[in-house]
Amino acid sequence: MSLQGKSFKLSNGNTIPAIGYGVGTKWFKFGQNQIDDKVVEAVQLAIETGAPHIDGAEIYNTNKEIGQALAKSGVKREDIFITDKYFAGDGSYKARSEEVNPYEALKADLKQFNIDYVDLYLIHAPFIKKETHGFDLVEAWQYLEKLVDDGFAKNIGVSNFTKEDLEVILNSKPKYKPAVNQIEYNAYLQNQTPGIVEFSKSNDILVSAYSPLGPLLKGKPGPIDEYVEKLASKYGKTESQILLRSVLQNGILPITTSSKKERIQASLEIFDFELTQDEVNEINKLGKQKTLRQYWTNEYSKYD
Ligand SMILES: NC(=O)C1=CN([C@@H]2O[C@H](COP(=O)(O)OP(=O)(O)OC[C@H]3O[C@@H](n4cnc5c(N)ncnc54)[C@H](OP(=O)(O)O)[C@@H]3O)[C@@H](O)[C@H]2O)C=CC1
Ligand SMILES: O=C1Nc2ccccc2C1=O
Numbered sequence: 001m002s003l004q005g006k007s008f009k010l011s012n013g014n015t016i017p018a019i020g021y022g023v024g025t026k027w028f029k030f031g032q033n034q035i036d037d038k039v040v041e042a043v044q045l046a047i048e049t050g051a052p053h054i055d056g057a058e059i060y061n062t063n064k065e066i067g068q069a070l071a072k073s074g075v076k077r078e079d080i081f082i083t084d085k086y087f088a089g090d091g092s093y094k095a096r097s098e099e100v101n102p103y104e105a106l107k108a109d110l111k112q113f114n115i116d117y118v119d120l121y122l123i124h125a126p127f128i129k130k131e132t133h134g135f136d137l138v139e140a141w142q143y144l145e146k147l148v149d150d151g152f153a154k155n156i157g158v159s160n161f162t163k164e165d166l167e168v169i170l171n172s173k174p175k176y177k178p179a180v181n182q183i184e185y186n187a188y189l190q191n192q193t194p195g196i197v198e199f200s201k202s203n204d205i206l207v208s209a210y211s212p213l214g215p216l217l218k219g220k221p222g223p224i225d226e227y228v229e230k231l232a233s234k235y236g237k238t239e240s241q242i243l244l245r246s247v248l249q250n251g252i253l254p255i256t257t258s259s260k261k262e263r264i265q266a267s268l269e270i271f272d273f274e275l276t277q278d279e280v281n282e283i284n285k286l287g288k289q290k291t292l293r294q295y296w297t298n299e300y301s302k303y304d
Helices: 037-049 063-073 102-113 137-149 163-170 196-202 225-235 239-249 261-268 277-287 297-303
Strands: 007-009 015-017 020-022 053-055 081-086 118-123 153-159 180-184 206-210 253-256
Touching: 037 053, 037 063, 037 261, 063 081, 063 102, 081 102, 102 118, 102 137, 118 137, 118 180, 137 153, 137 163, 153 163, 163 196, 180 196, 196 206, 225 239, 225 277, 239 253, 239 261, 239 277
Parallel strands: 020 053, 020 253, 053 081, 081 118, 118 153, 153 180, 180 206, 206 253
Antiparallel strands: 007 015
16 A cells, blocks of 8 residues: 555555546546547557556546557557446436446446456445445445456456445455545545545555646635645646645545646656655645535535
């Protein structure tokens, strides 16, 4: 779980590149099945710029584009870490994966990617019930365990899980524990749900942060602005690099994205400087003065 150079070590001993390039959010194309060349170009640009870790999901409908970009880049499969997610649906328990279960869903996704395995497979959200899905959360997890045993996923984890959701899996005596919990995280949302970061860490579950640049993009003006600007000029880095680095130094893996080469490059250049512990603490302290939540608001805004 600790940061070692440009990777985190997971509880199972495997490593994961410590910065991810997301192919959701601005690239999301649900319900539109033609290949989007812009997405292929963006992911190819990211891979060729050196992005080591691509974050996809069934619901983004961009897995074909990721596969094409990987093939075009000429980078070897084993040199790129690919994450995918099972679409569990949202808190309405209505929308859900087109496939019958997570095992079949990943096998269908692998065809889209045109690869044999993913490096990390996540349950996108915890909203799974026997009545709506035909299996419960523990059984969903067991499908993921079988994917590991059959060689289709190297690591398995969850996303948007609360402490209680994690407890359901941990208390079921799983064969494999979740390696990762991917949640919304930045200085203005230091716990997507109560106590989740500390609980995940204390159970050796690596926290991964989506929307790490929220304060820069959606949070201005805000209480960390001036301090982050000051750190950017002290270290000769951009504000976005300061935000990504502070996420890393909180022991959390940031997943960001960009259509622009210089920003992709900048997101990879966050391993050659270090904020002091006081500086990280100050960002965290100032950040607590504001809340910014962009995703899963129907489910989790009640905590704001
Ligand atoms: N598990 C889940 O439920 C969720 C997972 N995710 C995953 O996380 C990924 C990242 O999420 P996202 O919210 O987009 O992450 P970020 O907070 O990193 O925001 C990325 C956005 O910031 C812009 N940007 C990047 N660098 C800069 C910069 N230096 N200055 C100004 N703007 C900048 C990009 O646009 P530009 O092209 O203009 O640079 C892009 O639109 C998603 O693609 C997805 O893979 C996201 C949401 C939910
Ligand atoms: O990338 C994403 N965009 C989203 C919007 C709503 C819910 C989940 C997501 C993602 O994972």
